[in-house]
Amino acid sequence: MPGQIIQREYLSNGEMKNWDGEMSEVSSPVCVRTAQGLQRKVIGAFPVCGTKEAMEALDAAMAAFDSGRGEWPTMGVADRIQRVEQFTFKMAAQKELVVKLLMWEIGKSYADSVKEFDRTVEYIHATIDALKDIDRQSSRFEIEQGIVAQVRRSPLGVVLCMGPFNYPLNETFTTLIPALIMGNTLLFKPPKHGTLLHYPLLKAFQESFPKGVVNTIYGRGADIVPPLMQSGKINVLTLIGSSKVANELKKLHPKVNRLRAVLGLDAKNAAIITENADIDLAVSETVLGALSFNGQRCTALKILLVHKSLVDEFLQKLSAEIAKLKFGMPWEKGVNLTPLPEPGKPAYLKDCIDDAIANGAKVVNENGGETVASFVYPAVVYPVNEKMKLYREEQFGPVIPVIAFDDLSEPIDYLIESPHGQQVSIFSNDAHEIASLIDPLVNEVSRVNINCQCQRGPDIFPFTGRKDSAEGTLSVVDALRSFSIRSLVATKLNDNNKKLINDIVNNNESNFLSTKFIF
Numbered sequence: 287m288p289g290q291i292i293q294r295e296y297l298s299n300g301e302m303k304n305w306d307g308e309m310s311e312v313s314s315p316v317c318v319r320t321a322q323g324l325q326r327k328v329i330g331a332f333p334v335c336g337t338k339e340a341m342e343a344l345d346a347a348m349a350a351f352d353s354g355r356g357e358w359p360t361m362g363v364a365d366r367i368q369r370v371e372q373f374t375f376k377m378a379a380q381k382e383l384v385v386k387l388l389m390w391e392i393g394k395s396y397a398d399s400v401k402e403f404d405r406t407v408e409y410i411h412a413t414i415d416a417l418k419d420i421d422r423q424s425s426r427f428e429i430e431q432g433i434v435a436q437v438r439r440s441p442l443g444v445v446l447c448m449g450p451f452n453y454p455l456n457e458t459f460t461t462l463i464p465a466l467i468m469g470n471t472l473l474f475k476p477p478k479h480g481t482l483l484h485y486p487l488l489k490a491f492q493e494s495f496p497k498g499v500v501n502t503i504y505g506r507g508a509d510i511v512p513p514l515m516q517s518g519k520i521n522v523l524t525l526i527g528s529s530k531v532a533n534e535l536k537k538l539h540p541k542v543n544r545l546r547a548v549l550g551l552d553a554k555n556a557a558i559i560t561e562n563a564d565i566d567l568a569v570s571e572t573v574l575g576a577l578s579f580n581g582q583r584c585t586a587l588k589i590l591l592v593h594k595s596l597v598d599e600f601l602q603k604l605s606a607e608i609a610k611l612k613f614g615m616p617w618e619k620g621v622n623l624t625p626l627p628e629p630g631k632p633a634y635l636k637d638c639i640d641d642a643i644a645n646g647a648k649v650v651n652e653n654g655g656e657t658v659a660s661f662v663y664p665a666v667v668y669p670v671n672e673k674m675k676l677y678r679e680e681q682f683g684p685v686i687p688v689i690a691f692d693d694l695s696e697p698i699d700y701l702i703e704s705p706h707g708q709q710v711s712i713f714s715n716d717a718h719e720i721a722s723l724i725d726p727l728v729n730e731v732s733r734v735n736i737n738c739q740c741q742r743g744p745d746i747f748p749f750t751g752r753k754d755s756a757e758g759t760l761s762v763v764d765a766l767r768s769f770s771i772r773s774l775v776a777t778k779l780n781d782n783n784k785k786l787i788n789d790i791v792n793n794n795e796s797n798f799l800s801t802k803f804i805f
């Protein structure tokens with residue numbers, strides 16, 4: 287970063303408001319040498335607003351929705367799409383700075399930061415195409431039992447949107463954009479690590495949407511979010527984070543029936559590597575699955591269950607492949623392992639490893655777990671058992687716990703007893719064996735991957751989870767459904783009503799009751 291970025295403003299009610307109160311310093315995971323040793327480099331600061339500003343933003347979002355009468359919720363779909371296209375154009379102009387901030391704020395490699403930005407832009411384009419499709423299907427009347435009706439998807443109201451630090455742009459926008467384009471108004475709280483990178487986009491929001499449609503809230507989540515929920519004015523809570531926080535927030539809403547939740551939560555995806563697996567393939571997919579972005583993906587492989595007959599060979603090959611990974615700074619070409627953004631994470635991972643060692647495991651790869659300031663070298667920990675934190679806790683970092691099993695019932699039981707239910711990977715080349723795992727496991731998790739790592743994409747596929755892993759489904763199309771509700775206009779099919787409907791449609795009197803076709 288050439289200089290610091292000091293953000294002294296925030297977007298609320300269509301204005302970039304100045305902030306001269308408390309600020310939060312942004313420390314990069316990238317460390318620099320100082321007289322006091324290695325220290326996180328300070329790259330900027332952002333406002334720590336309070337409850338007052340959060341409630342003002344809520345009022346702005348409420349006013350923009352105006353009980354469904356606002357300009358945005360009543361705007362025709364084609365016009366809303368045009369505004370989002372305008373936003374995307376302005377967003378693209380900020381790519382260089384946003385990518386740079388992604389690297390510096392969360393330590394994501396340059397290549398992956400570019401990928402995150404591009405994937406987000408592609409997601410917005412795909413969302414626009416999907417909405418056009420939905421709208422085309424809705425631009426007609428249906429007649430059933432003498433009733434004529436037009437069914438469309440309508441917005442839900444005010445959405446509180448909070449994204450995660452590991453995909454601060456992409457995952458935030460996979461909820462924010464669908465919520466927005468469906469006609470809702472938004473309160474948007476950027477993640478704690480990954481806040482500044484949204485700053486260059488605030489003007490684009492301000493210029494592309496009517497006032498109060500997108501409002502940012504900054505500050506300590508524990509202070510500003512509870513009053514928003516307690517107000518009863520939030521219609522949708524969308525959060526990619528922990529199930530603990532999601533549960534606490536939902537309970538604060540005075541009328542839970544009025545609250546829709548669209549949540550991506552905890553996960554501890556397992557890889558089951560059977561005696562019929564191609565070990566080399568299982569190793570290469572495990573390296574990708576467990577260590578991409580240092581294991582900080584909700585979809586990461588966070589525990590491996592390996593058949594006893596091949597566990598030794600697997601561990602040896604896995605350790606050898608890890609040794610080939612390049613570690614370094616996010617901007618270095620070909621880098622795989624980078625510093626971690628959460629200041630407490632190295633100590634937490636050490637605690638997990640120490641706990642495993644105290645309960646009989648070893649770190650089996652060379653240098654595994656070695657830590658220098660914000661950097662933690664990947665550790666393969668074996669054999670893991672149910673007494674250890676690593677057995678159930680979502681480590682969300684570069685530690686790979688491995689369990690050996692004799693019988694396939696053991697990994698199935700592990701998943702049944704797990705509080706998580708996002709995805710699983712099965713490595714085997716025996717069709718009968720794979721089939722015997724698929725049938726029980728599709729009812730435990732929401733995606734079973736065969737001979738490949740777990741992942742969210744392609745974004746057109748449903749992304750969800752069971753148990754404590756998710757609520758609602760996100761994909762390009764599902765997200766549009768999650769942030770809207772079907773409403774219909776219906777009447778008895780008689781001459782009088784036919785004439786009324788024809789008049790409304792032919793004179794373009796309504797944006798809802800309309801047969802306009804978006805090309």
Ligand code: G3H
Nearest residue numbers: 583584585740741742743
């Ligand atoms: O952190 C969870 C992300 O949704 C994972 O997405 O599988 O494409 O890395 P990904």
